[in-house]
Amino acid sequence: MAWKCEELGLEASLVDLVDSWRSRTAQPMIQLDLQGDLADISGTVAATAYRVARECLTNALRHSAAREIVLRIERRTGSENALLVRVEDDGGGDAAKVAQSAGFGLTGVSERVAATIPLAA
Numbered sequence: 001m002a003w004k005c006e007e008l009g010l011e012a013s014l015v016d017l018v019d020s021w022r023s024r025t026a027q028p029m030i031q032l033d034l035q036g037d038l039a040d041i042s043g044t045v046a047a048t049a050y051r052v053a054r055e056c057l058t059n060a061l062r063h064s065a066a067r068e069i070v071l072r073i074e075r076r077t078g079s080e081n082a083l084l085v086r087v088e089d090d091g092g093g094d095a096a097k098v099a100q101s102a103g104f105g106l107t108g109v110s111e112r113v114a115a116t117i118p119l120a121a
């Protein structure tokens with residue numbers, strides 16, 4: 001949630017998100033892999049990154065039979081200046097189901113990402 005990111009910062013919010021899932025379920029194993037300095041990521045970008053991570057993590061827990069989920073948030077600086085959010089699970093999946101789903105989660109993810117101001121002006 002936006003307020004959570006504003007209060008805690010992106011890194012602590014992600015740690016909190018993963019910790020709360022870990023305390024609810026022993027399986028699958030959830031790994032949080034934070035790379036680079038997230039301290040200056042705030043506002044809309046932080047809120048979008050958090051929401052995307054939360055939706056994809058929830059999807060992996062709900063829709064896959066994963067044994068392991070890796071949530072990787074990577075800050076790339078320099079000319080690339082980007083924030084990568086990657087959620088991988090080893091539970092397999094069915095692309096046809098993604099296309100046919102009546103769910104709003106992934107649509108919301110792409111809309112939010114498209115609407116978020118780029119890190120670099």
Ligand SMILES: Nc1ncnc2c1ncn2[C@@H]1O[C@H](COP(=O)(O)OP(=O)(O)OP(=O)(O)O)[C@@H](O)[C@H]1O
Pocket residue numbers: 059060061063064089091092093094097098099101102103104105106107
């Ligand atoms: N990690 C995943 N593994 C396997 N299937 C997935 C995964 N993530 C999404 N899917 C498939 O893609 C579909 C669409 O996901 P989406 O998040 O858009 O909707 P939802 O999760 O079903 O509903 P909502 O997000 O609105 O609560 C899911 O119903 C599921 O079939």
Ligand SMILES: [Mg+2]
Pocket residue numbers: 055058059103104105106
């Ligand atoms: Mg979903």
